[in-house]
Amino acid sequence: MAALQRVFQLRARQRERQRQRQRRPRSTLCTINAFIRQHQNPLDMLDDMAVIDRYRLPRGEIVQLLNVIGPQLMRATRRNFALSLDVQFLAALRYYATGSFLQVLGDGLGLSKPSVSRAVQAVTYALLPLAAEHIHFPASRQAMSDIQEYFLTHYHIPQVIGVIDGTLIPISTPSVDGHTYICHKGYPAINCQVTCDQKCLITDIVARWPGSTHDSYIFTNSSVGQEAQNSKGQWRLLSDSGYPLRPYQFTPVANPVSNSEAHFNEAHRVARSIVERTLGRWKLRFRAIHKSSGGLLFVPQKCCAVLTVTAM
Known part of the structure; x- marks a missing residue:
């Protein structure tokens, strides 16, 4: 009887833990996702010379080009916390400037390799029509x-x-x-x-x-x-x-x-x-x-x- 009672107690504890996990607030999950997908803009942290050294363009040129091609970089997705326009554009500029492996660039920016690849492709084909102007x-x-x-x-x-x-x-x-x-x-x-x-x-x-x-x-x-x-x-x-x-x-x-x-x-x-x-x-x-x-x-x-x- 004591052993059977012990089994019932363990099962009751397992059911209680499952109910607690199911009652976890949805706001906590959203907060975790927001923390994972939130990226800092390097332009807010670097001075003018550091921006040119890393991205080969002055800050004003980057902002100007981003304003022109920004609408084309908007992701057609219903998911929350999609990559921002700044992160996509700077990831592509960083690839142009260094030619490093996409995985290495992604590690430095907190992105995956496929995300960097998609950013480089989107920015490249968004800038391509502007070549005739320059x-x-x-x-x-x-x-x-x-x-x-x-x-x-x-x-x-x-x-x-x-x-x-x-x-x-x-x-x-x-x-x-x-x-x-x-x-x-x-x-x-x-x-x-x-x-x-x-x-x-x-x-x-x-x-x-x-x-x-x-x-x-x-x-x-x-x-x-x-x-x-x-x-x-x-x-x-x-x-x-x-x-x-x-x-x-x-x-x-x-x-x-x-x-x-x-x-x-x-x-x-x-x-x-x-x-x-x-x-x-x-x-x-x-x-x-x-x-x-x-x-x-x-x-x-x-x-x-x-x-x-x-x-x-």
């Missing part, structure tokens, strides 16, 4: 005259309004047509064509061709190539020997035999270093596209979008 070829006569005067004064080369070159951005091997992305250096990449002016500002970018595509083919099939061909010699571009010599495109003299040709090659080399510096600054500012980060680990379409957004 990356544009000089169209006015005054803008062209200023650039031509600079190259004529400093390098003694007439009618030049820009310097063009191609650069290889490493990516992961795509599952479809992966062999076409293997560049001449032996790794999968996107062959990105960049045109810049005398101030090292990117005025045109073509980021859509596999790494095996030749630079001259990209230029011929680009909008800037068509405009240069239709310019009728009113302006020209500087490029390396990987491009063909055209009336609208200056390349170095292959085998200089006179002092004037040697002087032209030297002036051409110094002037073309502008685009080399531009590419170097672009890749060092946004490490996601630098080879030291291991390359972009996305599908080619998303990689091209990241390239355009960082160039913007």
Whole structure:
């Protein structure tokens, strides 16, 4: 009898504990979820220099871009405590700036790897339509005259309004047509064509061709190539020997035999270093596209979008 009574007492205690768990206030559960999903805005804790160092953009630029693309980052969800717009945007900027693994970025921001991936994709495609407002070829006569005067004064080369070159951005091997992305250096990449002016500002970018595509083919099939061909010699571009010599495109003299040709090659080399510096600054500012980060680990379409957004 004593043993049976002991069993009844234990069962009664178990039922009482179950009833207590069921009576737990709903507000306590909401408070726990709010604590888990609540994230602090780094812009409220960092000074201006720290913001530029971590996100590569000034505080004012971040706020301005966030106001423009904010409505597109709103999550269509009925769940409470969804990721805020600030957290999504800063997570994407942090990825552009470091090129680190998404899991590592998520650990630093208190996010999961899928959340960081979704934030990077949402921000990238929200910024992509704005690229045309920031990356544009000089169209006015005054803008062209200023650039031509600079190259004529400093390098003694007439009618030049820009310097063009191609650069290889490493990516992961795509599952479809992966062999076409293997560049001449032996790794999968996107062959990105960049045109810049005398101030090292990117005025045109073509980021859509596999790494095996030749630079001259990209230029011929680009909008800037068509405009240069239709310019009728009113302006020209500087490029390396990987491009063909055209009336609208200056390349170095292959085998200089006179002092004037040697002087032209030297002036051409110094002037073309502008685009080399531009590419170097672009890749060092946004490490996601630098080879030291291991390359972009996305599908080619998303990689091209990241390239355009960082160039913007």
